Amino acid sequence: SQKIEQNSEALNIQEGKTATLTCNYTNYSPAYLQWYRQDPGRGPVFLLLIRENEKEKRKERLKVTFDTTLKQSLFHITASQPADSATYLCALPSGGYNKLIFGAGTRLAVHP
Amino acid sequence: SAVISQKPSRDICQRGTSLTIQCQVDSQVTMMFWYRQQPGQSLTLIATANQGSEATYESGFVIDKFPISRPNLTFSTLTVSNMSPEDSSIYLCSVEAARGYEQYFGPGTRLTVT
Numbered sequence: 374s375q376k377i378e379q380n381s382e383a384l385n386i387q388e389g390k391t392a393t394l395t396c397n398y399t400n401y402s403p404a405y406l407q408w409y410r411q412d413p414g415r416g417p418v419f420l421l422l423i424r425e426n427e428k429e430k431r432k433e434r435l436k437v438t439f440d441t442t443l444k445q446s447l448f449h450i451t452a453s454q455p456a457d458s459a460t461y462l463c464a465l466p467s468g469g470y471n472k473l474i475f476g477a478g479t480r481l482a483v484h485p
Numbered sequence: 486s487a488v489i490s491q492k493p494s495r496d497i498c499q500r501g502t503s504l505t506i507q508c509q510v511d512s513q514v515t516m517m518f519w520y521r522q523q524p525g526q527s528l529t530l531i532a533t534a535n536q537g538s539e540a541t542y543e544s545g546f547v548i549d550k551f552p553i554s555r556p557n558l559t560f561s562t563l564t565v566s567n568m569s570p571e572d573s574s575i576y577l578c579s580v581e582a583a584r585g586y587e588q589y590f591g592p593g594t595r596l597t598v599t
């Protein structure tokens with residue numbers, strides 16, 4: 374079955390730098406991949422979806438890449454701000470009814 | 486997007502009792518999903534709930550333990566039955582976007598079983 378690996382260690386960066394988070398999957402390449410943000414005590418919030426035929430997707434300061442050869446997606450936040458501090462989850466479709474499986478997430482801490 | 490509310494937001498329950506969690510959406514949706522998120526862990530899908538049919542459970546989750554109701558297109562409930570401390574977790578409901586594959590999540594219900 375499909376497995377998702379995200380770096381379990383927290384990522385600490387300085388304000389203004391670019392944060393790069395990694396999502397690796399183990400089996401078949403999915404039709405699309407999604408990224409969510411989760412703040413403590415809240416449900417995940419959808420950020421971006423990238424399809425298998427798209428190499429890159431951007432939204433404001435966010436950029437996602439999708440490399441089906443490497444079975445990897447990278448999630449970048451440019452000009453990071455302390456307000457970007459959160460846990461970021463990667464999700465892939467699995468099975469019917471558009472079910473999603475989620476990675477464990479990577480916690481990002483942006484320091485002033 | 487959809488706005489989703491859940492009740493209760495948190496509860497502390499005794500072992501052996503049951504708790505019913507409600508999920509309300511501000512628009513009609515076809516599919517609703519129930520997840521569990523244990524501390525520091527990923528979200529795990531419990532079941533998919535379609536209106537007018539029985540919920541579809543994922544491996545490791547059974548209807549007797551987690552009965553689900555879906556009486557209409559804006560509401561669902563998940564019951565955690567005969568609880569044990571291992572059921573302590575955050576329970577989240579979500580819906581699929583009307584156009585697209587993303588999901589919108591409720592704020593979650595934090596359950597502690599003593």
